[in-house]
Amino acid sequence: MEATWQYTGTEPVKIKKYLQSLGMGHRLFNDIKKGQGEFLVDHRPVRPTTKILPNQPLTIRVVPEIPDPTVQVSHDPLKIIHEDANWLVIDKPAGVSSIPGPTAGNGTILNRVKGYLVAAGAADLRPHLITRLDRFTGGLLLVAKHHVASSMISQQVQQHRMLKEYTAVVEGQLEKQHGMIDQPIARRDGQIQRVIAVDGQPAQTEYWVEEQGENWTRVRVQLHTGRTHQIRVHFASLGHPLIGDHLYGGDTSQVDHQLLHASKLSYKDPFTLEQLTFTSPLPASFKKY
Template identity: 55%
Template structure:
């Protein structure tokens, strides 16, 4: 069992359901609780979701542990933990490790490793959710919700693109502008994993700042304002400056053997404490060697 408490700070009586929606619990989780997958308590008494609460009262949510998904295998390979508390796990993913199981790898992805870590830690909730997913050969910060309550609570920020994710990329050539917002829709390429800028694609905005330049490359800090597949890679390719090492999009292969892209920092508002959490990880050596050579 896991318990979460909230004090109602409003000035008018409302139902538990409305209060829980205000604190950030999603409709799906509220429905699960309504039908028996957890309970709300007030003054040690179980109350239905329609109960009226008064200003200053405390509501406790008690949830049942989520059993493991047998389809997600357990990997005991290590993970690099940047931060951990009751609800969150922040991990530094190495390049070459897939985020989630797929047709080519179903046994040793980041999700498999996180599940293995939670089992070793004695956790009872064994269905972690990757709030951020990175391409296999992109390194850097990944946010993991350790339980369904934290997953539900963060969903509003994810849907509204309120997580501030910053990347370091090394692109080929020299950019015309030191700062710009690339605003071009991105769509699929038939029978290919590639994506391209196309008029009928989905809206995509990528903001960048030039940090340094070399003879034939440019280091940029990138902020995503949307979350399209391969967005950074596609947008810089569209500008004529594919990422170094990005074989799929025609990037030069001489300096690095994978796309030169690293999720360097993440900041978000913890929906439980309302504190701003900020995390940053250093560049891996295959990218820092290029910049500092």
């Protein structure tokens, strides 16, 4: 793949420092440096130690990754919200797993994206899921079409600068209209279920009440960390589990999976430097509430 940026600074800067400011990780830079690609300034190959001058274009060319033979191709459907040369934003239905695993077959989102890229004749056939969702959580997923995109956005993920908002319906009526749940989450004895524990990983979930019924509350939720089952564990710890969440004690009398939907995703595209924002409407399972 090939990508070009126009340097808009006022002072000369080394290629490495400039690419790091855009988000590129050390590993990818070193891979290109060691021969898995090349750096070009004004369309001429240059050494990695070269300095870029104001208004000069910097281009990187990188060889494609080897496809993962363990990820099979699936031609099951994908609902694509956005696509460009580097990204796919997918609206995942509840019931479909994000990646292959012991309980997931070959129809996961990762398998489907690989199948989509194969059908499109793409050179890069090793997509990277930047965000993931539980099997029975639907909504927006960001997929990098190649490892350069994955590397360039890694800082946003690690520093929690990517906005991820969810809609959830929880049992009962929350006392506060707005709150921050700040409780560490841990895994115990190899179980799928997570627990609140003092020795767990830090986890922060912010919420806003948007609508209330007699025995339910619809909330808008923003993640400030990305722990497994974070929203489900945090609301269960308040005594308000998600409706339909059998794993954390939610009422399953009317729905067979947790009412949780990844409704908004916003990130800064490291290639165009634009802030991109996408939304997903609530699925039919939410309508009765």
